[in-house]
Amino acid sequence: MSSAEYVVDRAVALAAKGERVLLGIAGAPGAGKTTLAVWLVDRLSARGVVAAHVPMDGFHLGDAVLDRLGLSERKGAIDTFDPSGYLALLRRLRAETGGTVFAPAFEREIEQPIAASIPVDPSVRIVVSEGNYLLSPLDPWPSVRREFDEVWFADVDHEQRRQRLRARHERYGKTAEQAAEFVLRVDEANARVILGTREHADLFVDVDAVVG
Template sequence: MTTGPQDIPAALVERILTPGGASRRIVAVMGPPGSGKSTFAETLRDALADRGAQVAILPMDGFHHDDAILDARGLRARKGAPETFDVAGLVHLVGRLRRNDEGEIAVPVFDRRLEISRNAARLIDPGIDTLIVEGNYLLLDRPGWSALAPLFDLTIALDVPEAELRRRLIERWRGFAIPEAEIPARVDGNDMRNGLTVLGHSRAADITLQETGAAGYLIKEEDRQ
């Protein structure tokens, strides 16, 4: 789905921009693999920037363990599962970014071309007043991960049907020139397993959004204010 700032519900933009006591607001965007978190986070950033906010995005993917660590632990086939991330490092960094008392802060970025995380690959300026953190497990209710929720001012979940998630994940792997016969095992043996972990073991978000095709995103009825 191709989206623009106009596809973000106005009520969501207003809620995020409601003045608070802190110098920086932190918004979490979570959902299973294939739910469109990165695209949505970028679209939300543009919608907020159109209203004058200074916005940056922090993807959780920068905290992937290196493949050498995953190989040593027998976890390469499960790359992307909760246990393949440096959750303590993520919690620590989000806490620093929330306090915003150090000047600019370096953050890691996951290089998909090389399949590695690059440390200190980007800088978050102290003038950023809105930080969007996006990732699968931001509301995961498990040890380590559960320390993230109190750091967010607003949490957003993306609701996509499982069949659509699977379709998107298959298309994603095709883009990596993976042999067609190997794709179902990758999707069902890892990606969808991780997705079911997100769906079955995450805390409820403050707002849940559903895609509505050409109309963009719709706030689920129970989350409207």
């Protein structure tokens, strides 16, 4: 595992390559990927490196689409995202550095993606993008992986991760019973798939130890 200083130094070194850098953060649901991404962007800014956080969650399929496909009860599984759209955005972020690229966000309060919500302007040297499936071997995810200069893996104690997930689901409207059931049925099934890709990461980060 890596210290906070090492993590920031490594990201700064990536950004010093001269071209815009794409850094991915993978990990199981509730591992703290967003927490790590936001923390890293703040630390990079403090070091004079302009960074932007562009989450993969902006490519969740909308609820109307999930309903039509019969996937609403599995929201968050690998087939409930638009990986080709995400890949296209990553390619734009790498290639279109002369103008602002607008990326989608994900609004937890309504559990929906929001188009063109995150501006990535030409000054951004490093884009930090986190998501569950960045290391998946299923097509087209290997093409997604190749767009990143590095992909790190967010690690955390698994019981703590499950507690965070239950609390998150309750915070956004589920009962305690519904939250516990969803974690066991959906989140943990996804976690097993994601943890099976962990060995392909470039760096393992203990989020609680680094972020504090």
